[in-house]
Structure formats: structure tokens, C-alpha cells
Amino acid sequence: MSSEIDKTKSEYGKALLTGEHLEQDIERDKEQAIEWFTKSANDGNEYAQAILDEISKFENDLLVNTIFSLFVSLSRCIEDDYEQKYKSVRQTVDSRLRRMIRQKKLSIGIKDEQAQSYE
Numbered sequence: 001m002s003s004e005i006d007k008t009k010s011e012y013g014k015a016l017l018t019g020e021h022l023e024q025d026i027e028r029d030k031e032q033a034i035e036w037f038t039k040s041a042n043d044g045n046e047y048a049q050a051i052l053d054e055i056s057k058f059e060n061d062l063l064v065n066t067i068f069s070l071f072v073s074l075s076r077c078i079e080d081d082y083e084q085k086y087k088s089v090r091q092t093v094d095s096r097l098r099r100m101i102r103q104k105k106l107s108i109g110i111k112d113e114q115a116q117s118y119e
Contacts, residue, residue: 009040010048017055018062 013036019028034055040048051058105111 009036009043010045010051013037013040013048014051017051017058 013033015026016029016033016036019026034052037048037052037055041052
């Protein structure tokens, strides 16, 4: 039972440090997070002690992950915009290529397949 309580203290500290708990946003509070990690570490939780030892590194990792997520979102926005912008150009190029292929086939004697209409 005691280890469950220690784990809960540690999880609460992590939630306060990251601002996330069970897919809900909570207010970040570093001082309170350190307090809960300290309580859990004093009760023998090695995970909480490791977090306390590396709290500045953990914050840097959190910042890196946040920035990386922003870049991923930005790249998706750019990709979506690019696809919308050049959709008609791509269709025109595909149409021209199909026409050229059809002409090549006719020139070498391959019958055009009318059943397949690409345009």
C-alpha cells in the first residue's frame, strides 16, 4: 500500500511539472512538483529521486519535445498548403503524361484501351 502512495505522489509531482495528467491540462507548478517528488523520494521512491536529481535536464527535455512538436505541426501545415496549392498542376501533368503514353502506344501499334478513362 505504501508503494502505491509513493507512486501516486510521484505521479502527481510529474503532472505538476509537465502540466498534463490523464489527457487533461493542469496548471504547471515547479515548486509544488519538487515538493511532491521530495515527499515520494523520502518515502523511498527511486524514480522520484532520479527526477529530483535530473530536474533541470527533465525541463530541457520537455522544452525540446515542445519545440519538436511545434515543428511537426508546422511541417504538416506546410504540407497541407503545398498539396492544396499544387493539386491542379499535378493533375495537369498526370493528364499530359497519360496522353503521351497513349500516343506512344498507338505509334508502336498497341490498341488504346477505351474502357479505362483517366481524364
